[in-house]
Amino acid sequence: MEQVQFLSLPDQIVSRLTEDILKGVYQPGQRLKEQELALKMGTSRAPLREAFRVLERDGLIEILPWKGVRIVEPTNKEIKELFEARADMFGLTVKHVALNGDLALLKKIEAEIDELISQTDAGCDEREYKEMTNAISSQMYALIPNRYTRAFIDDLRQKMLWHYCYMGISSYASRQDANRHWKDLGAALLKRDPQSAEAAALSIINASKDFALRLLEEKRHGIPAPTTDDD
Numbered sequence: 001m002e003q004v005q006f007l008s009l010p011d012q013i014v015s016r017l018t019e020d021i022l023k024g025v026y027q028p029g030q031r032l033k034e035q036e037l038a039l040k041m042g043t044s045r046a047p048l049r050e051a052f053r054v055l056e057r058d059g060l061i062e063i064l065p066w067k068g069v070r071i072v073e074p075t076n077k078e079i080k081e082l083f084e085a086r087a088d089m090f091g092l093t094v095k096h097v098a099l100n101g102d103l104a105l106l107k108k109i110e111a112e113i114d115e116l117i118s119q120t121d122a123g124c125d126e127r128e129y130k131e132m133t134n135a136i137s138s139q140m141y142a143l144i145p146n147r148y149t150r151a152f153i154d155d156l157r158q159k160m161l162w163h164y165c166y167m168g169i170s171s172y173a174s175r176q177d178a179n180r181h182w183k184d185l186g187a188a189l190l191k192r193d194p195q196s197a198e199a200a201a202l203s204i205i206n207a208s209k210d211f212a213l214r215l216l217e218e219k220r221h222g223i224p225a226p227t228t229d230d231d
Contacts, residue, residue: 008047010050013047014051026071032071034069057155093141095194095197096144097140117183119132121176126175136182141153181201184200
């Protein structure tokens with residue numbers, strides 16, 4: 001019989017706060033008051049502080065000396081650096097997949113990219129689109145043999161998740177634009193062409209970076225974000 005895995009109290013707090021942050025219960029820049037949270041969650045401050053350290057490591061909060069805790073508020077510099085790091089990791093990954101992935105996997109990835117394009121054309125929403133791209137990317141990241149590199153990638157993807165959820169970032173037009181590069185990536189993988197695969201991967205990430213930076217500026221100036229069916 002399979003054993004049930006129980007989360008420690010700090011891990012339970014991390015899970016709950018992460019979900020609340022990603023859902024927008026707490027807004028960027030908002031301070032988290034220890035005493036209020038401890039009462040709300042029915043816990044002492046010690047496990048709460050332990051959870052805060054994990055959330056800070058994951059890039060969701062900042063612990064400010066003598067000033068408490070607040071939800072991170074992304075800056076242009078942070079967004080650029082995160083996307084640049086992600087581009088490096090994604091480029092490295094697709095080059096490895098092009099050279100070492102077995103043919104069955106490469107065909108499967110291409111088929112899933114075709115399905116991604118088909119679902120986009122049919123009007124899938126942003127959440128569905130992200131789930132599909134995440135599933136495609138995860139298959140490729142799993143092929144990285146170095147466990148330290150994989151751990152770095154996982155940490156980076158967690159940080160990226162918060163920014164994606166905060167900005168709510170795509171439109172029908174931006175998804176179609178990205179899909180052109182996804183199509184190029186699938187073709188390059190099947191040809192076992194690491195240079196073309198890397199170029200397509202960088203184009204995917206750079207398109208997202210440019211769109212994210214534009215949305216960040218629009219949010220700061222109070223301009224409504226585009227809806228998912230705007231184009």
